[in-house]
Amino acid sequence: MxxxxxxxxxxxxxxxxxxxxxxxWEIYNRGVYMQxxxxxxxxxxxxxxxxxxxxxxxxxxxxxxxxxxxxEEDCPSQSEFVRKFLELEGEKIKxxxxxxxxxxxxxxxxxxxxxxxxxLEQKLYEEFNRLRQLEGGIEQTLxxx
Numbered sequence: 156m157x158x159x160x161x162x163x164x165x166x167x168x169x170x171x172x173x174x175x176x177x178x179x180w181e182i183y184n185r186g187v188y189m190q191x192x193x194x195x196x197x198x199x200x201x202x203x204x205x206x207x208x209x210x211x212x213x214x215x216x217x218x219x220x221x222x223x224x225x226x227e228e229d230c231p232s233q234s235e236f237v238r239k240f241l242e243l244e245g246e247k248i249k250x251x252x253x254x255x256x257x258x259x260x261x262x263x264x265x266x267x268x269x270x271x272x273x274x275l276e277q278k279l280y281e282e283f284n285r286l287r288q289l290e291g292g293i294e295q296t297l298x299x300x
Contacts (some may be wrong), residue, residue, distance in 0.1 A: 159210045165276045170283060187211055188264045192281050196293065202229040204236075204293055206286040208279060214270060222282045223265035226288065230261075232300045237263055240298060244292040251285060 169186045170176060170191065183190040183201050188209040197203030200269055204226045214220035226236050241248075241258050248254050253266040268278065 162210075162276050162279075163187060163189055166279050166283075169276060169280050172195075173284075175287065191287070193290065193293070195297070197229045197231060200229060202227040203250050206283060208282075210270065218270045219267045220270055221265050221267050222279070222286070224263040224286060225261045226263055227261040231297070233261065236296055236300060237261070240292060240296040243296060246290055247292075248289075 163184055163186060166189065167182050170180075170182060171279045179194045181192055181194060181198070183192075183198075183205075188207075188211070190198065190205040190207045192198040192203065192205035196205065198231055204224075206222070206224050208220065210220045226240070230236050237258055240263060241256055245256050245258075248256050248264045251266070253268075253269040254264050255266070256264045266282065268282070271278075
């Protein structure tokens with residue numbers, strides 16, 4: 156089994172060096188699990204709004220892993236946020252290759268990626284950059300609640 160932690164460390168470094176990162180972005184990285192979020196997204200305890208990926212034992216076994224957006228229990232008016240956010244951004248997400256909108260519980264959208272270690276950091280970086288385009292919709296939805 157390949158050690159995933161260096162991939163996540165390098166991904167964190169790539170994200171932190173991005174030109175957009177200093178604009179209030181935060182990373183929670185616990186080795187094989189990562190969240191990317193803004194300071195204003197109620198995610199101080201990792202239970203708010205965030206983009207997330209992880210590669211743990213089940214994902215290694217299945218040879219695929221998710222990258223997703225969640226609005227968990229610390230998100231104000233969680234179910235209303237999910238509904239309004241998907242009304243605003245759902246069509247955009249559906250146009251992205253491989254993404255599906257979910258809209259139940261805290262799951263907003265997800266894409267499953269094949270676990271191919273070649274260029275994995277770059278692929279994850281590209282996907283977080285794609286999800287980052289939802290920032291405006293998240294901010295707008297939060298302001299309307």
